Amino acid sequence: MTACNPSAGDAESARAEYPGELKYIQYQHSLEAQYLPAIRALISKDLSEPYSIYVYRYFLCQWGHLCFMALHPTDSSLIGVVVCKLEMHSSHSPPTLRGYIAMLAVSAPYRGYGVATALVKMAIDAMAQRGADEIVLETEETNIPAMRLYERLGFLRSKKLHRYYLNGNSAYRLVLLLKSTDVDAATDLALDEDDVSPPLSR
Template sequence: MSSSSFFPLPSPLSSYSLPRPSPKIYYRSFSSELDLAHIESLVSPSLSEPYSRSTYRYFVLRTPKACVLGFTYDPSKDPTGGAAPDEAGCMTCVCVCVCKVDPEDEAFGSTLPPPSPAPAPAPAQPAVPSVSKLSLRPPPPPAAEPAQGYVGMLSVSPSHQGLSVASTALRLALRSLRRDYGCRSAVLEVEAVNGAAVRVYEREGFVREGRLRRYYLNGSDAFRLRLVFDEERAGEVERKIEAGTLGC
C-alpha cells in the first residue's frame, strides 16, 4: 500500500484535472502516496489533535476521487531553467479537501426517499428465443446501499486564504461524493469556535445538526453539520464548472 505507483502520478501540467475554476490554481484528485506529504504539511498545523500517517491513508486510499488537492504553478521553480521543464516540480500544493464515504445514518436516511435501484445489466439474447424464457420477468435490481460522505479535512495555505480556494476544493470534493460514490448527503464536524470555517460550510448549504460537547482532545466543542445533495444545487455546481466560475 505504500508504493508510490499505487495510483498513477500525473506529471504534465495537462494531467491536472480540469476545470480550473481559477486560472492560477490547478485542482486534481489524490493520485499517489507522494501526495500524503502535501496533505500532512497543510493539515497538521491546524489540527487540534495529531493524526498519524495511517489516518491520512485511511481516507485517501478508500475514496481517492473525493480527496481534492489545489496547486499553484510557478515555472521559476524549474531546476532546468526551461531546458526540460519539470512541470510537477513547479507545483506547490496550497489546498486540500479530504473526504471518505460511510454507510448512511439510519435515522437520517429514514427521512429521505428510498435510493434508486441499481441499473440492471442488459440481458444476454439467446441464439434461438425460447417462449418460456421470454415469458419470464427478470427480478427487480437490488437497491443501491445508501451512503453518505464525510468531510474529514479542509485546509488552505495562509498565503491563499480568503481567495475562495477552500470553497472551490470543497465543491469539487462534494461533487465527487455525489457523482462518483453515490452519496445522498455529506456530514462533518467543525470546532464551534472556528467561525470562519463554519461560515465556509454554511455558505455551501450545510446546516447544523447538533453541538458535540468537548468533542476534541483540547476540550473544544464541535458543531455537526450536514449537507443534503439535491438536483438544483448539483446543477448549479455543474454550470459553474462549465463556466469556470466555481470559486466565485
C-alpha cells in the same frame, strides 16, 4: 474526526499574492510519495495533535477519488487539500449513502481567495455524482470562517457536540442534504449515540 477547516489566518503569516490560475487535481495513489508528506504537514498545522500516517492512508487508499488538491501553478507545490469518504450509513431507516468531509486545509498565506470553497465544491460534486444522500462534517464552534463557508454552501447545523475535541472545545455537526429529505428530521440526524462518535485517534 475533525474537519480541519480554514480559519481566519495566522497573524504571523503574511498573505501571499494570488498566483493566478491554480491547478486543481484529484489525488492519485501514484502521487503518494510526492504529496502525502505535504498533505500531512499542511493539515497538521491546524491540529493541536497530528494524525498518524495510518489515518491519512485510511482515507487516501480507499477514497483517493474523493480527495482534491490545489497546487501552485508554477511549482506544483501544495496550497490546499480536502479529504473525504463515502459510506453507507445503516443507522438510518432506510440506510443512506453518507459523504463525510474529514479534512480541509489551505495554506495560511492563500486563505481568502476562495481556495477552500473550490475544494469543497469539487468534493460535493464528486460525492453527489456517486449517489450520496447527504454530506456531514464537524467543525469547531469557534471557527467562524469555516462555519460561514459551509453554511454558504448549504450546510445546516445538525447538532452541537460538547467537548468533542481533545483540547476540550465543542463542535457543530453540519449536514448538507443532497436528496429530498425532511429538513426538520435532518437536523436531528446526530441525536443517536451511533451518530456521535469521537474523533479518530491522531
